Amino acid sequence: MIALLTRDLRLAIRAGGGxxxxxxxxxxxxxxxxxxxxxxxxxxxxxAPGVLWVGALLACLLSLDRIFALDWEDGSxxxxxxxxxxxxxxxxxxxxxHWITTGLPLVLAAPVLGVLxxxxxxxxxxxxxxxxxxxxxLSVIGTFGAALTVGLKRGGLLLSLLVLPLYIPTxxxxxxxxxxxxxxxxxxxxxxxxxxxxxxxVAILPFASAAVIRINLR
Amino acid sequence: xxxxxxxxxPRRFMRTTDWLLPVAAGVALVVTAIGLIWGFFxxxxxxxxxxxxxxxxxxxxxxxxxxxxWIMMLVASLIWVVRRHHVSALAAKAAAPVxxxxxxxxxxxxxxxxxxxxxxxxxxxxxxxxxxxxxLFYLGYIALWSAIDDPDTGADLTAVLCLVxxxxxxxxxxxxFFWSQGLHQGASLSLQPGTRVDWxxxxxxxxxxxxxxxxxxxxxxxxxRTEIRARRMKALVARERMA
Numbered sequence: 001m002i003a004l005l006t007r008d009l010r011l012a013i014r015a016g017g018g019x020x021x022x023x024x025x026x027x028x029x030x031x032x033x034x035x036x037x038x039x040x041x042x043x044x045x046x047x048a049p050g051v052l053w054v055g056a057l058l059a060c061l062l063s064l065d066r067i068f069a070l071d072w073e074d075g076s077x078x079x080x081x082x083x084x085x086x087x088x089x090x091x092x093x094x095x096x097x098h099w100i101t102t103g104l105p106l107v108l109a110a111p112v113l114g115v116l117x118x119x120x121x122x123x124x125x126x127x128x129x130x131x132x133x134x135x136x137x138l139s140v141i142g143t144f145g146a147a148l149t150v151g152l153k154r155g156g157l158l159l160s161l162l163v164l165p166l167y168i169p170t171x172x173x174x175x176x177x178x179x180x181x182x183x184x185x186x187x188x189x190x191x192x193x194x195x196x197x198x199x200x201x202v203a204i205l206p207f208a209s210a211a212v213i214r215i216n217l218r
Numbered sequence: 219x220x221x222x223x224x225x226x227x228p229r230r231f232m233r234t235t236d237w238l239l240p241v242a243a244g245v246a247l248v249v250t251a252i253g254l255i256w257g258f259f260x261x262x263x264x265x266x267x268x269x270x271x272x273x274x275x276x277x278x279x280x281x282x283x284x285x286x287x288w289i290m291m292l293v294a295s296l297i298w299v300v301r302r303h304h305v306s307a308l309a310a311k312a313a314a315p316v317x318x319x320x321x322x323x324x325x326x327x328x329x330x331x332x333x334x335x336x337x338x339x340x341x342x343x344x345x346x347x348x349x350x351x352x353x354l355f356y357l358g359y360i361a362l363w364s365a366i367d368d369p370d371t372g373a374d375l376t377a378v379l380c381l382v383x384x385x386x387x388x389x390x391x392x393x394x395f396f397w398s399q400g401l402h403q404g405a406s407l408s409l410q411p412g413t414r415v416d417w418x419x420x421x422x423x424x425x426x427x428x429x430x431x432x433x434x435x436x437x438x439x440x441x442x443r444t445e446i447r448a449r450r451m452k453a454l455v456a457r458e459r460m461a
Contacts, residue, residue: 144382148362148375158365162379165354166386172393193396197389208382215374 001085001093008097011070022059022102023109029055030113041118048117049127049178055113056106056131057138057167061160063102064142067094068150068213077150081217087210095136095143095206103135119182126181130194134174137198140205141166147209151216169197226303228446239439246432253279253426261418273331275423279430280323284352287317287434291359292384295377305442307373308449310380311363312441316434318356325349344394351390355383369449 033051034044071077080090110131111124119127145163149155177190225231257275264271294310297303328346329339340346362379366372415423 141386148379149365151371152365155365158361161354161361162358165351165358165390166383168351169386169389169393172390172397176397190396193393205382208378212375212378215371215378218371 001089004080004085004090004093005097008094009100012066012097012101020105022063023105025062026055026059026106026109027113029058030116034117044118045120045182048114048119049123049182050175051117052110052113052119052127053130053134053171053175053178056103056110056135057164057171059106060102060135060138060142061163061167063098064146064163065149065156065159067098067143067146069146069155072150077213078217081213087213088206091143091147091209091213092140092202092206095139095209098143099136099139103131103139106135107131119178122184123178123182126187127178129191130174130177130181133191133194133198134170137170137201138167140198140201141170144205144209144212147212147216150213170194170201173197223301223303226301226305228305231305232443232446235439235443239436239443242432242439243436246429246436249432250426250429253422253424253429257419257422257426261422267335270331270334271419273327274419275426277324277327277331278423279427280320280327281349282427283430283434284317284320284324284349286431287313287320288352288355288384288387290438291317291380295380298373299377299381304373304449305446307377308445309438309442310376311373312445313434313438314356314360314363316437316441318353318360320430320434321349321353321356325353342398344391344398347394347398348387348391351394352387355387359383369452 030051033047033055037043037047068077071080081087083090107128110127114124114127142163145159145166148162149159152158173190173194177187177194180187180190225234254275258272261272263269291310291313294306294313298307298310325346328349332341333339359376359379363372363376366375
């Protein structure tokens, strides 16, 4: 499994893997939003948690189809499916690799973009915590979507149509956590619910993804 | 006594629905017509809402069926996953567009009612938001069905999507309630005593709810029959090509 993880990471980081593409997208979004809504600091501060979370979500979405597409094309997915490690494990490792290459950079970059969007000082910690807790769920859910559409010729658009509704609970609790942190309200319930969604998704969805890949490889 | 599972046989299903479909469609039309005409023309105006209260006779039944259609899809998908009956998978496929349209009717009539009553077409109220999210789930489900050529793969993938989607749709519902305070009133009908709706409205409402349920049944039967016929055609064409 570790070998698979390092392989996926290497593939993502080296040329053509699109590493950093999601990060650049996130940055561009954080620049475009103030240009679109105006530089009013109060307005920006009010929408910053939501914009940052939606941006992270879209940046995640951008790189989802890479999770399985290349392996599907060159046939290594068939090999992985017949490998001695269970397919559920393969799927989990793939999701983890996606998180390391997409989710983790987003978490690290988010505070910088928070400055651009005039996020209240008290909310920076919560922004990092919420993204750190929430982005694994985004990767795991996205892996399920990528598994569903792996066999399709033009699955990209369909993938976003399938995955975005599944992202709603994570987005709501994540953005709510940051917004409450920014307003100085109690954050415990949002924090626990977000953590619960991530824990539940990580525990259960790999089984669904693996089942779907078996169907697609049939 | 014949078992319910015999209808998993497409031929048996077709034979029974041959007569059942016209009956169901006819009864559905009559009951819905009675419910709607009774509701629209033979109920008093509400003392505060005026005649806009009558939108309830379209809004509540369609909202009810929008949710029940998804539940039916969930059950049918489960049956397909567990017992591999093709009729079940095709029924789930046939139910999705009906549920989508019911969701649209509920959203639209809600907007038409909300404009004079709340002063807005749309508010990000938890109930409204959950329905919009349900609409998106229907869209995704239908899009996945239409994107896959092989019918069995399509049935499997959409069944898994339906199962996972149900969990996330429920989560989204609770997330929406967590996220915003409601403008929408609570449940108008309830099994508990002390209801808040007068029988003058409740009786025609129950009739039109029954009518909408029957319309749903008739449309799903018709859709399933179409799907079965389409599969037969495909099989015939394939056989022709082999020969």
